[in-house]
Amino acid sequence: MATALITGPTAGIGRAFADKLALEGYDLVLVARDEARLKEVATEITRLHGVGCEVLAADLTDPEQLAVVEERFRSGPIEVLVNNAGFGQKKPFWANPIELEEKQFDLLVRVVLRLTHAAVLPMIERGSGAVINVSSVAGFFQRGSYSAHKSWVTNFSAGLAIELHAKGVAVMALCPGFVHTEFHERMGMDKTIIPSFMWLDATELVDAAWKDLMQGKSISIPTWRYRLIVAASRYVPRGLIARVSTVGLDGRRRA
Ligand SMILES: NC(=O)c1ccc[n+]([C@@H]2O[C@H](COP(=O)([O-])OP(=O)(O)OC[C@H]3O[C@@H](n4cnc5c(N)ncnc54)[C@H](OP(=O)(O)O)[C@@H]3O)[C@@H](O)[C@H]2O)c1
Numbered sequence: 001m002a003t004a005l006i007t008g009p010t011a012g013i014g015r016a017f018a019d020k021l022a023l024e025g026y027d028l029v030l031v032a033r034d035e036a037r038l039k040e041v042a043t044e045i046t047r048l049h050g051v052g053c054e055v056l057a058a059d060l061t062d063p064e065q066l067a068v069v070e071e072r073f074r075s076g077p078i079e080v081l082v083n084n085a086g087f088g089q090k091k092p093f094w095a096n097p098i099e100l101e102e103k104q105f106d107l108l109v110r111v112v113l114r115l116t117h118a119a120v121l122p123m124i125e126r127g128s129g130a131v132i133n134v135s136s137v138a139g140f141f142q143r144g145s146y147s148a149h150k151s152w153v154t155n156f157s158a159g160l161a162i163e164l165h166a167k168g169v170a171v172m173a174l175c176p177g178f179v180h181t182e183f184h185e186r187m188g189m190d191k192t193i194i195p196s197f198m199w200l201d202a203t204e205l206v207d208a209a210w211k212d213l214m215q216g217k218s219i220s221i222p223t224w225r226y227r228l229i230v231a232a233s234r235y236v237p238r239g240l241i242a243r244v245s246t247v248g249l250d251g252r253r254r255a
Helices: 012-023 035-049 063-075 098-126 144-165 202-214 224-233 238-244
Strands: 003-007 027-032 053-057 080-083 129-134 169-174
Touching (some): 003 012, 003 063, 012 027, 012 035, 012 129, 012 202, 035 053, 053 063, 063 098, 098 129, 098 144, 098 169, 129 144, 129 202, 169 202
Parallel strands (some): 003 027, 003 080, 027 053, 080 129, 129 169
């Protein structure tokens, strides 16, 4: 049976990916910090879907713990990598301690870079495999460090997708809009300031993303409304977007 490794599978989008990939018949390697919660999720997924679940408790922003996860790509074949773990911040860049900004940079950029590298080398040798990097529609806008990191994830993934296509390896950036997960609670955001029609369901998002991957897309923006927002943003002056918006695409209020 093929194996998929998912970062951040204990909640939200990562959990939806864990269920989807188990339904598709993959054994799973689950990576997050909270070991007790990882084990609960592993037990539940095995009970629900009958696939094997390995648990790797790691804070991916710690280089030594990240190295253990990278090693997992060498110790046994991983056919699908989902780089999903992430967090947002309520305050703007300049109001956060630089250590917190660095942690976010590490998780959203450095970890994606390193795990993608560890994953694709054996995939290229085998001539098959897929990497899904969870980015954000925020990456299409200029909204502080979070959107800059997500812009990097989308650009990096789309470029790599072109390079690796001929080698049988698929790479896709998934760019969600607002999704009901623990993301906004964890950053202390009041979710009621976002209109209800803007919210997506994690399971539906992941189903749409998986279809896009199967169709060979390198950038997946689930739902027409978010595709329209991204398309329209190309024709609206950047300064105007910055002036009229009071809330960031991942829910951060402008200072
Ligand atoms: N929700 C949205 O509206 C939205 C929109 C666009 C993009 N996204 C992106 O989607 C991805 C998933 O977000 P989500 O909304 O599903 O968030 P979530 O519900 O808060 O889940 C985050 C997951 O990441 C894990 N994680 C956090 N920090 C970690 C670390 N240092 N090392 C290892 N694992 C870590 C968490 O587990 P532990 O706490 O146990 O480590 C948890 O499993 C993120 O990359 C986010 O930027 C979210």
